[in-house]
Amino acid sequence: MIQENKNTSALEEKEGVSKPETLSKKVASFVKKSRRKSPSTQQLTDALLAKDKTALSRAITIIESTAPKHQEQAKKIIEACLPHAxxxxxxxxxxxxxxxxxxxxxxxxxxxxxxxxxxxxxxxxxxxxxxxxxxxxxxxxxxxxxxxxxxxxxxxxxxxxxxxxxxxxxxxxxxxxxxxxxxxxxxxxxxxxxxxxxxxxxxxxxxxxxxxxxxxxxxxxxxxxxxxxxxxxxxxxxxxxxxxxxxxxxxxxxxxxxxxxxxxxxxxxxxxxxxxxxxxxxxxxxxxxxxxxxxxxxxxxxxxxxxxxFWLLQTIESRLKSDFYENEIVKKELEKQLKLINSNETSPFEAAQLLLNLNK
Amino acid sequence: MIQENKNTSALEEKEGVSKPETLSKKVASFVKKSRRKSPSTQQLTDALLAKDKTALSRAITIIESTAPKHQEQAKKIIEACLPHAxxxxxxxxxxxxxxxxxxxxxxxxxxxxxxxxxxxxxxxxxxxxxxxxxxxxxxxxxxxxxxxxxxxxxxxxxxxxxxxxxxxxxxxxxxxxxxxxxxxxxxxxxxxxxxxxxxxxxxxxxxxxxxxxxxxxxxxxxxxxxxxxxxxxxxxxxxxxxxxxxxxxxxxxxxxxxxxxxxxxxxxxxxxxxxxxxxxxxxxxxxxxxxxxxxxxxxxxxxxxxxxxFWLLQTIESRLKSDFYENEIVKKELEKQLKLINSNETSPFEAAQLLLNLNK
CATH class of the missing domain: 3.40.50.300 (P-loop containing nucleotide triphosphate hydrolases)
Structure with missing residues (x-):
């Protein structure tokens, strides 16, 4: 199982330390909640490798996430899992x-x-x-x-x-x-x-x-x-x-x-x-x-x-394409070139060459 | 028809100038031959636009050629033809x-x-x-x-x-x-x-x-x-x-x-x-x-x-790929990464990222 800190709030961690009077119950519950949701990557991976299904579920959710923070985490999880896959x-x-x-x-x-x-x-x-x-x-x-x-x-x-x-x-x-x-x-x-x-x-x-x-x-x-x-x-x-x-x-x-x-x-x-x-x-x-x-x-x-x-090449090729088409300079020129092609002022191959040079 | 120079050898161009004694018949015939084969791009295009089938054939041969010299010529021919296509x-x-x-x-x-x-x-x-x-x-x-x-x-x-x-x-x-x-x-x-x-x-x-x-x-x-x-x-x-x-x-x-x-x-x-x-x-x-x-x-x-x-994008994408895979640094590293993938030391997605960074 995922190891969770036994203390139930960040503000109650140190035994013997009295709670500050300003402690808002709302804040405490929020901290507690987000804590439980996010075990460290290490904890998660350990639990996953210990065959914990909840950890597996959470790890998959991280992998599916598009948030940059999660992508960094996902990378670490996969690295740890690869030798066991x-x-x-x-x-x-x-x-x-x-x-x-x-x-x-x-x-x-x-x-x-x-x-x-x-x-x-x-x-x-x-x-x-x-x-x-x-x-x-x-x-x-x-x-x-x-x-x-x-x-x-x-x-x-x-x-x-x-x-x-x-x-x-x-x-x-x-x-x-x-x-x-x-x-x-x-x-x-x-x-x-x-x-x-x-x-x-x-x-x-x-x-x-x-x-x-x-x-x-x-x-x-x-x-x-x-x-x-x-x-x-x-x-x-x-x-x-x-x-x-x-x-x-x-x-x-x-x-x-x-x-x-x-x-x-x-x-x-x-x-x-x-x-x-x-x-x-x-x-x-x-x-x-x-x-x-x-x-x-x-x-x-x-x-x-x-x-x-196959997956290596597949990933490379789709990234090459997305990098190209998301280039702002290329985006603008692409529209122009399409018009020129349609009015027979350039050929698709000529235009492709021009756009590829822009991307360099 | 394609206009060809009436003179039959490069060495006989100037009227009145006597042939040098060293004129080799073999060389003369070679010059003559290669001459007839290569009208200028302008001549070829003019003849093509004048509906000459021989010129059309020759122009297509140039387009099909992979020689850099011909590719430059091909570009000019296509440019001239586009307004009439x-x-x-x-x-x-x-x-x-x-x-x-x-x-x-x-x-x-x-x-x-x-x-x-x-x-x-x-x-x-x-x-x-x-x-x-x-x-x-x-x-x-x-x-x-x-x-x-x-x-x-x-x-x-x-x-x-x-x-x-x-x-x-x-x-x-x-x-x-x-x-x-x-x-x-x-x-x-x-x-x-x-x-x-x-x-x-x-x-x-x-x-x-x-x-x-x-x-x-x-x-x-x-x-x-x-x-x-x-x-x-x-x-x-x-x-x-x-x-x-x-x-x-x-x-x-x-x-x-x-x-x-x-x-x-x-x-x-x-x-x-x-x-x-x-x-x-x-x-x-x-x-x-x-x-x-x-x-x-x-x-x-x-x-x-x-x-x-479609042809514009198609051309771009195939060129993006060939440029990538023909990059010498990428070529070498690709082999290495494939081995690492197969020994479970990296994932195809990780490896793709690494290779794409090399290409930049």
């Missing part, structure tokens, strides 16, 4: 709203906990308000899991840009791993670009589907299917069972049309019913066989290295 | 190998020429050698068109990066327009990223398809169908006619699943047989009605402006 299995799960992601993750998470795993569930959702609510924001959907001491559920990181959200999520993974979580599940809604980001930070990518609905109707972009290491057809129960089995065959056929993966792994299709808790164990078995196969052929560590490189 | 209809045509692109473009081009158009046909193909040969490289496929004085055919611009190829193609469009070509056709193979690039430099985007083959089999990426302003099902002849008609209905239905376009234009599906020269006229009518509709609702000029902006 990287020791987990990271699973990306995607599927459109209605596919039963929450129910699936709840059952899947409970299964993992019964196997003595420590499970952290994060969500990436930089998309518009359209899809909001379908993702972890609504924690109550995982009623059982949320009570488990070995589960940690963190709703969607907020942020303006996908890049920002992705950075926060990746750093959150580091924190979760340092706090002892050995299985990280990252959820997305499967309708936007965020899947590429999640794919770039996970070891295994699972696509949840329904039987009987075409890709168009499910709103899943084709690229996402190409990324999947497994397709799991959910709601394979009751009258749906037959359709699910048929869909399994269909998807298997579709998966074979894609070129072989660098991992050497051929994506598999499974059916399950999260509602009836059927087939969930098979999913886990599939993932473990993936892990052992790709560990054996050295793809697992190789992929993590590639992901590190 | 922008007055054409730019049509993108894509389709996988085997769909009959060359035959279609040949018939389509001949039709346009019969309508007193001046047609330039360019190709974008930055993809691997896999698809090479399927695209204009093989000029002989357009036997009739290549002989037409009002047609100009230019095979695929070469280049290492899509960005480079795209820049060259866009500048080539400017040159063609300045040389009096009023209809520019840009061909791609429909299997890579180049379609997005071509879509960003054309007014109308046409997708050629075959009947009876699924998207997977045709290798067309879904995004490409979303970009299409028209789908033309080729080889709608003989026994294929019925299947083509059926495919037309199918594609029409598929097109309706996409959200409405900003242009206000609803993409249409047509059938044709380039081989039998049937249905080609309909394609042209469709394009002209697109042009008049989008000119009326002001989308046509708006799109061109947006394209200009």
């Amino acid at each position: 990287n020791k987990s299995i990271r699973i990306g799960i995607t599927g459109v709203p209605g596919v039963g992601k929450s129910t699936f993750i709840e059952e899947f998470g409970k299964l993992l906990i019964s196997k003595n795993k420590k499970v952290a569930i994060l969500a990436v959702d930089p998309s518009s308000s359209l899809s909001r609510g379908s993702i972890l924001g609504d924690k109550t959907r995982m009623e059982d899991l949320v009570k488990e001491p070995n589960a940690f559920i963190r709703p969607s990181a907020s942020g303006d840009s996908l890049g920002g959200v992705a950075r926060k999520t990746r750093e959150t993974i580091i924190l979760c791993e340092a706090a002892g979580f050995d299985t990280i599940i990252i959820e997305t809604v499967g309708v936007g670009q965020s899947e590429t980001a999640v794919h770039s930070m996970t070891d295994f990518f699972l696509l949840l589907k329904l039987a009987g609905a075409g890709d168009e109707l499910q709103g899943i972009k084709r690229g996402i299917m190409e990324m999947a290491d497994a397709i799991v057809i959910n709601k394979a129960d009751g009258e749906n069972k037959k359709a699910a089995k048929f869909a399994k065959t269909e998807f298997n056929r579709a998966l074979h049309l894609y070129p072989p993966k660098e991992s050497g792994w051929s994506p598999k299709t499974l059916t399950c019913s999260a509602l009836k808790n059927e087939g969930i164990e098979d999913v886990w078995e599939l993932i473990t066989s993936y892990i052992s196969e790709t560990t054996e052929n050295d793809y697992f560590p190789k992929k993590r290295k590639e992901q590190n490189k | 922008n007055k054409s209809i730019r049509i993108g045509i894509t389709g996988v190998p085997g769909v009959g692109k060359s035959t279609f473009i040949e018939e389509f081009g001949k039709l346009l020429i019969s309508k007193n158009k001046k047609v330039a046909i360019l190709a974008v193909d930055p993809s691997s050698s896999l698809s090479r040969g399927s695209i204009l490289g093989d000029k002989t496929r357009m036997e009739d068109l290549v002989k037409e004085p009002n047609a100009f055919i230019r095979p695929s611009a070469s280049g290492d990066s899509l960005g480079g190829v795209a820049r060259k193609t866009r500048e080539t469009i400017i040159l063609c327009e300045a040389a009096g070509f009023d209809t520019i056709i840009i061909e791609t193979v429909g299997v890579g990223q180049s379609e997005t690039a071509v879509h960003s430099m054309t007014d109308f985007f046409l997708l050629l398809k075959l009947a009876g083959a699924g998207d997977e089999l045709q290798g067309i990426k879904r995004g490409i169908m979303e970009m299409a302003d028209a789908i033309v099902i080729n080889k709608a002849d003989g026994e294929n006619k019925k299947a083509a008609k059926f495919a037309k209905t199918e594609f029409n239905r598929a097109l309706h699943l996409y959200p409405p376009k900003e242009s206000g234009w609803s993409p249409k599906t047509l059938t044709c047989s380039a081989l039998k020269n049937e249905g080609i006229e309909d394609v042209w009518e469709l394009i002209t009605s697109y042009i008049s509709e989008t000119t009326e609702n002001d989308y046509f000029p708006k799109k061109r402006k947006e394209q200009n902006k």
Whole structure:
């Protein structure tokens, strides 16, 4: 647990010293309150590394904050966590709203906990308000899991840009791993670009589907299917069972049309019913066989290295752009140059050259 | 025509001056040759603006060259051409190998020429050698068109990066327009990223398809169908006619699943047989009605402006990146930082920050 000073007010710290008469109860309570909210970075990190979930939550909040003060703190926390990170299995799960992601993750998470795993569930959702609510924001959907001491559920990181959200999520993974979580599940809604980001930070990518609905109707972009290491057809129960089995065959056929993966792994299709808790164990078995196969052929560590490189370059490039476009001189000239281009007085390439010279 | 000096050797320029005895025939012929190859930039531009196709070809070669000397020349040529550019209809045509692109473009081009158009046909193909040969490289496929004085055919611009190829193609469009070509056709193979690039430099985007083959089999990426302003099902002849008609209905239905376009234009599906020269006229009518509709609702000029902006930003961003990664100090440190990331001693975000500071 976070160590908090036993004294309840800054003004009562020294035993035997009588309180000044001017002590305002309001001020005292304010000091006390802000104190409790802000353990030192060191305290927070120690508690996190001692596997305290409250500390983990607080640390993530600091990482998500855009306040400069917090960013300095965040840097220290990550530095302290890094040596303890990287020791987990990271699973990306995607599927459109209605596919039963929450129910699936709840059952899947409970299964993992019964196997003595420590499970952290994060969500990436930089998309518009359209899809909001379908993702972890609504924690109550995982009623059982949320009570488990070995589960940690963190709703969607907020942020303006996908890049920002992705950075926060990746750093959150580091924190979760340092706090002892050995299985990280990252959820997305499967309708936007965020899947590429999640794919770039996970070891295994699972696509949840329904039987009987075409890709168009499910709103899943084709690229996402190409990324999947497994397709799991959910709601394979009751009258749906037959359709699910048929869909399994269909998807298997579709998966074979894609070129072989660098991992050497051929994506598999499974059916399950999260509602009836059927087939969930098979999913886990599939993932473990993936892990052992790709560990054996050295793809697992190789992929993590590639992901590190990807995020390094990604961060560099987005910063290069923002630095350029936020340069006041560039901003002004950009407008001018656009007008000149539109009146055929310069070409986009000529104008680009001019603007780049201004930025030097 | 390009004005060439009537004197045939640099050593024979002054009338009445006798040749030095040491005149080597080899040297004289070399001087003469290189002379003929290099008219001055001014001469070249003048000839180009006077609608000389040889000058146009030479100017494009200069634009495609990576030699610094040529880049300086290229800049001047483009500057001179810009005021005369922008007055054409730019049509993108894509389709996988085997769909009959060359035959279609040949018939389509001949039709346009019969309508007193001046047609330039360019190709974008930055993809691997896999698809090479399927695209204009093989000029002989357009036997009739290549002989037409009002047609100009230019095979695929070469280049290492899509960005480079795209820049060259866009500048080539400017040159063609300045040389009096009023209809520019840009061909791609429909299997890579180049379609997005071509879509960003054309007014109308046409997708050629075959009947009876699924998207997977045709290798067309879904995004490409979303970009299409028209789908033309080729080889709608003989026994294929019925299947083509059926495919037309199918594609029409598929097109309706996409959200409405900003242009206000609803993409249409047509059938044709380039081989039998049937249905080609309909394609042209469709394009002209697109042009008049989008000119009326002001989308046509708006799109061109947006394209200009896109290319401006695109050029800036790719240059920012190349400048960064080619910085020697950055190059060295990047390797170091990657190692530190992989040994968990730093995070990609931390490392990015450090490298960006080095670049300043």
